[in-house]
Amino acid sequence: MTTKTIDITALPQCSMGNARRLTVVRYGKCANGKKAYIQAGLHADEPPGLLVMHHLMDELDRLDEEGRIDGEIVLVPVANPVGISQWRDTALSGRADFNTGINFNRNHLDITAQVSEAVKGTLSDDPARNVALIRKRISEELFDIKPDDEGGFLKHRLLSLAYDADIVLDLHCDLQASVHIYTGTPLWPDAADLSAEMGADVTLLAKESGDNPFDEACSRIWWDLAEKHSKFPIPAACLAATVELRGASDVSHELAKDDAQSLIRFLTRRSLVQGEVTDIPKLKHEATPLRGVEHVKAPVPGVVVFLKKPGAVVKKGTPIAEIVNPVELRPEKRSVLVKCTTAGILFSINIDCYARPGRILAKIAGKKPLKGKGNNLLTL
Numbered sequence: 355m356t357t358k359t360i361d362i363t364a365l366p367q368c369s370m371g372n373a374r375r376l377t378v379v380r381y382g383k384c385a386n387g388k389k390a391y392i393q394a395g396l397h398a399d400e401p402p403g404l405l406v407m408h409h410l411m412d413e414l415d416r417l418d419e420e421g422r423i424d425g426e427i428v429l430v431p432v433a434n435p436v437g438i439s440q441w442r443d444t445a446l447s448g449r450a451d452f453n454t455g456i457n458f459n460r461n462h463l464d465i466t467a468q469v470s471e472a473v474k475g476t477l478s479d480d481p482a483r484n485v486a487l488i489r490k491r492i493s494e495e496l497f498d499i500k501p502d503d504e505g506g507f508l509k510h511r512l513l514s515l516a517y518d519a520d521i522v523l524d525l526h527c528d529l530q531a532s533v534h535i536y537t538g539t540p541l542w543p544d545a546a547d548l549s550a551e552m553g554a555d556v557t558l559l560a561k562e563s564g565d566n567p568f569d570e571a572c573s574r575i576w577w578d579l580a581e582k583h584s585k586f587p588i589p590a591a592c593l594a595a596t597v598e599l600r601g602a603s604d605v606s607h608e609l610a611k612d613d614a615q616s617l618i619r620f621l622t623r624r625s626l627v628q629g630e631v632t633d634i635p636k637l638k639h640e641a642t643p644l645r646g647v648e649h650v651k652a653p654v655p656g657v658v659v660f661l662k663k664p665g666a667v668v669k670k671g672t673p674i675a676e677i678v679n680p681v682e683l684r685p686e687k688r689s690v691l692v693k694c695t696t697a698g699i700l701f702s703i704n705i706d707c708y709a710r711p712g713r714i715l716a717k718i719a720g721k722k723p724l725k726g727k728g729n730n731l732l733t734l
């Protein structure tokens with residue numbers, strides 16, 4: 355007998371007579387106590403993850419038929435029904451909420467203070483018991499929060515589906531990019547098999563990246579509580595990561611099938627799925643600090659010609675792009691080379707070819723934290 359169920363929740367009405375819906379697909383019965391949660395399209399204009407979900411469901415349907423799903427696997431194939439409907443002229447604009455201007459992957463709920471207060475006097479020397487207790491308290495706190503606006507309801511609903519999972523994967527994409535992954539510093543090197551399996555060029559680590567993206571809303575509470583209650587063993591019980599599946603135009607069945615297969619191998623290794631546990635592929639590059647990412651910015655306006663592609667290993671001073679301004683009257687200034695100041699891996703470049711001073715053209719993962727990054731390490 356198959357275990358697959360589909361649950362459709364209506365979001366609060368956004369306008370008279372209209373309500374959007376969130377579809378959740380579940381497999382397994384959590385027989386071994388393991389849970390994985392995977393969502394795509396939180397930034398609704400990032401399509402590669404949506405196609406991966408299509409192929410992942412094909413795979414999980416087959417495994418479910420064969421009775422090979424051991425844990426509970428929760429999929430939200432289109433995690434942002436609000437953003438996916440935000441069309442402006444001919445372009446989908448799904449990164450930030452039209453109503454509030456807030457990025458859909460920022461400002462997720464942080465209930466660490468409330469949970470910390472609620473667990474006082476109840477923790478013990480048993481880490482497994484502490485995990486169960488903290489999850490129960492998180493559940494109670496979330497239950498008490500009742501957002502009535504559509505965007506707030508959506509964020510609350512997604513966290514409520516994911517907070518008790520051992521694994522949370524949020525599938526995104528960048529502009530033009532190679533595969534890269536954001537995760538918590540305390541989750542490394544445990545998460546190295548995810549990076550290796552997905553073929554990530556870069557894994558970026560932070561204990562707190564600023565603005566509370568979804569993966570951190572699920573994972574950071576664990577190490578924050580461990581610091582606040584340092585006498586008791588509190589493990590990092592949720593391996594949460596934001597997986598950037600290349601660039602927005604990297605949408606093909608070949609790539610998406612490969613990515614789905616990689617996720618299945620990861621889930622098999624993590625005992626969510628029965629099957630042959632394969633050797634972990636060689637990690638392309640060791641993880642680096644998110645604080646070590648150089649944002650290569652345009653110094654002048656013009657047309658950008660990129661000189662390097664995502665995945666390139668670059669040295670300090672490598673020319674990354676050329677900016678050409680045809681109406682600059684001094685011929686020697688008509689073309690300006692933009693060089694990086696950090697050695698590392700170029701993992702993302704802009705999707706269009708217009709520069710204005712200060713605009714980020716490229717991102718490079720360096721090995722050392724950079725000074726002056728401030729507290730908000732993510733781009734808008």
Ligand SMILES: [Zn+2]
Pocket residue numbers: 397400459526527
């Ligand atoms: Zn995104």
